[in-house]
Amino acid sequence: MQRPSASPPSGASSLLRQPRVLSGLAQALFAAVVVFAAAAMLSNMAAELDKRGLPLGFGFLEQPASFAIAEGLLDYTESDSYWRAFSVGVVNTIQVSLLGIVLATLLGTVIGVSRLSTNLMVRTLAGAYVETVRNVPLLVQLFVWYTIVFLNLPPLRKSLALPGGFFLNNRGVHFPSLGLSPDWGSWLIGLVIVAAFALLAGWRVNRRRVAEGRPPLGLWAAAGGLLAVALFVTAGWIAVGSSPVVPDYPVLKGFNFRGGARVSPEFAALLTGLTIYTAAFIAELVRAGVQAVGRGQSEAAAALGLTRGQALRHVILPQALRIILPPLVNQYLNLTKNSSLAVAIAFPDLVAIGNTIINQSGNAVQLIVLIMGSYLAMSLAISFLLNQLNKRTRFAGQ
Amino acid sequence: MVALCFVAALCFAAALFSVALYPVALHGAEPTGKLKEVLERGQLYCGVNGKLSGFGFMDPQGNMVGFDVDICRAVAAALFDDPAKVRFTPLSAPQRFTALQSGEIDLLSRNTTWTISRDSRVGLDFAPVVFYDGQGIMVKRELGVSSVSELDGASICVQTGTTTEKNLTDYFRNRGIAFNPVISQDYATSVDGFIKDRCDAFTTDRSGLLATKIKYPELADAVILEEVMSKEPLAPAVVQGESQWRDAVSWIVFGLIQAEELGVTRENIQRMSGSTDLNVRRLLGIEDTFGEDLGLSNDFLARTIRHVGNYGEIYERHLGMDSPFKLPRGLNDLWSRGGLMYAPPFR
Numbered sequence: 001m002q003r004p005s006a007s008p009p010s011g012a013s014s015l016l017r018q019p020r021v022l023s024g025l026a027q028a029l030f031a032a033v034v035v036f037a038a039a040a041m042l043s044n045m046a047a048e049l050d051k052r053g054l055p056l057g058f059g060f061l062e063q064p065a066s067f068a069i070a071e072g073l074l075d076y077t078e079s080d081s082y083w084r085a086f087s088v089g090v091v092n093t094i095q096v097s098l099l100g101i102v103l104a105t106l107l108g109t110v111i112g113v114s115r116l117s118t119n120l121m122v123r124t125l126a127g128a129y130v131e132t133v134r135n136v137p138l139l140v141q142l143f144v145w146y147t148i149v150f151l152n153l154p155p156l157r158k159s160l161a162l163p164g165g166f167f168l169n170n171r172g173v174h175f176p177s178l179g180l181s182p183d184w185g186s187w188l189i190g191l192v193i194v195a196a197f198a199l200l201a202g203w204r205v206n207r208r209r210v211a212e213g214r215p216p217l218g219l220w221a222a223a224g225g226l227l228a229v230a231l232f233v234t235a236g237w238i239a240v241g242s243s244p245v246v247p248d249y250p251v252l253k254g255f256n257f258r259g260g261a262r263v264s265p266e267f268a269a270l271l272t273g274l275t276i277y278t279a280a281f282i283a284e285l286v287r288a289g290v291q292a293v294g295r296g297q298s299e300a301a302a303a304l305g306l307t308r309g310q311a312l313r314h315v316i317l318p319q320a321l322r323i324i325l326p327p328l329v330n331q332y333l334n335l336t337k338n339s340s341l342a343v344a345i346a347f348p349d350l351v352a353i354g355n356t357i358i359n360q361s362g363n364a365v366q367l368i369v370l371i372m373g374s375y376l377a378m379s380l381a382i383s384f385l386l387n388q389l390n391k392r393t394r395f396a397g398q
Numbered sequence: 399m400v401a402l403c404f405v406a407a408l409c410f411a412a413a414l415f416s417v418a419l420y421p422v423a424l425h426g427a428e429p430t431g432k433l434k435e436v437l438e439r440g441q442l443y444c445g446v447n448g449k450l451s452g453f454g455f456m457d458p459q460g461n462m463v464g465f466d467v468d469i470c471r472a473v474a475a476a477l478f479d480d481p482a483k484v485r486f487t488p489l490s491a492p493q494r495f496t497a498l499q500s501g502e503i504d505l506l507s508r509n510t511t512w513t514i515s516r517d518s519r520v521g522l523d524f525a526p527v528v529f530y531d532g533q534g535i536m537v538k539r540e541l542g543v544s545s546v547s548e549l550d551g552a553s554i555c556v557q558t559g560t561t562t563e564k565n566l567t568d569y570f571r572n573r574g575i576a577f578n579p580v581i582s583q584d585y586a587t588s589v590d591g592f593i594k595d596r597c598d599a600f601t602t603d604r605s606g607l608l609a610t611k612i613k614y615p616e617l618a619d620a621v622i623l624e625e626v627m628s629k630e631p632l633a634p635a636v637v638q639g640e641s642q643w644r645d646a647v648s649w650i651v652f653g654l655i656q657a658e659e660l661g662v663t664r665e666n667i668q669r670m671s672g673s674t675d676l677n678v679r680r681l682l683g684i685e686d687t688f689g690e691d692l693g694l695s696n697d698f699l700a701r702t703i704r705h706v707g708n709y710g711e712i713y714e715r716h717l718g719m720d721s722p723f724k725l726p727r728g729l730n731d732l733w734s735r736g737g738l739m740y741a742p743p744f745r
């Protein structure tokens with residue numbers, strides 16, 4: 001129903017007045033500008049690189065890195081390729097991020113719940129923690145942890161000896177590790193046999209129970225199996241005098257501790273910093289989530305005779321979880337990305353190693369692409385996993 | 399019609415003008431590429447070290463000073479007759495090459511070792527070496543270590559993005575000595591680790607070790623071991639593929655060396671301009687047109703020497719007897735005195 005106007009618009013201009021068409025055009029124009037700008041930048045970059053004789057391929061990653069890396073879960077030597085070196089960085093980033101996520105979640109939950117405590121002292125302390133930690137930049141906190149805390153631990157020759165073969169100094173925490181004993185082969189065979197017997201026994205017991213109409217043993221059977229294995233190991237140890245694994249104690253030899261395992265101050269500082277920082281944000285999410293669960297819920301739980309702790313664990317937190325999960329994903333992503341601040345404190349994460357490769361090989365563009373791709377992949381993986389979890393909790397809760 | 403006539407007249411005038419200029423264009427090269435860009439901008443963008451005493455650091459008054467800094471000033475003086483027309487960008491080891499590749503700086507004068515991979519793969523071109531150095535290693539006196547071979551199993555602080563980190567790996571591997579690297583992106587973090595005993599040793603160019611000792615009083619007692627672990631010829635660098643610009647920078651550096659050889663100094667240059675020695679006259683651009691042939695002015699080296707002095711003067715000022723370094727010239731002396739400083743002929 002068009003209103004008659006003084007001069008009827010021509011076909012084209014009337015089309016232009018329709019909001020749908022107009023917004024479609026605007027979007028197309030915007031997309032065109034973005035595509036054009038991206039293409040211009042890319043071609044400019046390619047031309048400049050070409051002018052300097054710098055190739056854009058990834059082939060150089062096969063060349064030997066020939067620089068050392070301070071630490072990493074992956075085995076690496078200087079004669080390995082740039083690829084390998086970069087992978088060491090990726091694994092290091094994943095390692096510190098995963099540990100950080102777990103620890104920050106635990107700490108954050110405790111602090112968040114404490115903020116709602118009826119105990120004034122606990123509540124105030126938790127509040128102070130959140131306010132301080134959230135308002136100091138993470139980079140500053142990392143510096144404090146690294147140069148003021150961890151590097152100021154006693155030097156090597158004045159290491160603090162802790163019980164259980166632990167040593168603490170400014171080169172890290174050294175502790176006994178478990179290594180396989182020389183006759184681990186015979187032990188393995190023995191263990192397989194015992195485990196097979198235990199499984200068989202458990203299976204037969206359960207079959208009889210089911211036949212008799214009684215419920216099968218779950219946890220009990222598992223515990224029995226473990227007990228059998230433990231008995232076997234103890235018996236063997238007493239009889240033969242050897243165990244399947246032997247502890248490897250760190251001992252000070254020459255310039256450093258040898259043997260055992262070690263957490264470096266760089267890793268420790270990064271993990272501590274990330275955990276403490278992210279926990280403050282998670283605490284706020286937990287507090288908000290708990291507060292968002294209706295008051296009636298805790299009253300009902302109390303009426304049923306649940307203690308406050310039980311109510312929290314069985315009634316409040318499961319419901320709060322549904323509210324907390326989506327923003328929690330963001331905190332996990334932040335933690336992962338923030339781990340790139342490792343470059344400031346000498347931990348070889350993927351950015352640090354990426355930077356070194358850029359510098360030694362000159363291939364900045366390729367490495368930036370790899371670094372961005374790695375973070376993107378990790379972020380997508382985390383969101384995917386948590387979204388799956390999110391779906392499941394929703395389903396269970398509704 | 400009138401418009402057409404006007405355009406035609408303009409074309410004619412332009413043609414006349416260029417014919418008139420032709421003889422000038424015969425001498426001297428038109429500046430192109432990077433050289434033209436820098437000349438037109440009227441300021442040199444120079445990447446330097448911001449933290450290394452003697453080479454490039456900020457003095458308490460907020461001025462950039464040092465040996466490498468004076469190379470930037472020498473180039474600015476040659477181009478603009480004014481050593482102050484430089485914008486300094488302090489760069490850490492891992493930042494420096496990207497700054498050059500991306501065009502953020504025109505010249506990198508920052509204790510940078512000339513290596514084959516940097517000259518090819520990394521996309522740089524080098525000017526002549528201004529300082530011959532070698533890698534060294536420093537330990538605290540109380541360790542009682544006197545040679546690198548005693549460092550088996552030691553933790554060693556080193557900065558990334560350097561030749562140092564690669565040499566360290568090679569040197570220890572070749573000798574079958576184990577070590578634990580502690581690798582920082584940042585020089586200050588690295589030194590801090592050494593001071594606080596996170597590491598048993600700290601390694602970099604020997605000049606860098608000395609500079610570090612001078613800067614940090616805590617390290618006054620540290621010992622620099624005898625071994626020279628590598629060759630570190632430090633040279634200014636420009637981006638690859640700008641040959642006119644690279645020639646200009648190269649011959650400014652050669653000019654500094656040649657001036658020392660000919661005894662032309664900041665003090666005596668006025669008098670030397672009246673010299674009858676043809677070598678001096680050519681260097682100062684009184685004879686011939688070498689400056690113009692490079693796309694510069696003929697007196698480009700006279701300007702440089704008037705403002706910053708010759709190579710020896712720059713050296714003594716920042717690293718030699720007039721400085722806390724008191725570093726003997728050694729390899730950095732003129733070839734005629736047994737060193738490696740040697741400029742090709744100015745002719």
Ligand SMILES: N[C@@H](CCC(=O)N[C@@H](CS)C(=O)NCC(=O)O)C(=O)O
Binds near residue numbers: 492510557559561
């Ligand atoms: N000459 C070596 C090493 C140069 C270098 O960067 N040295 C370090 C240690 S003395 C440095 O100057 N660092 C200062 C900084 O990054 O701010 C190279 O070109 O790779």
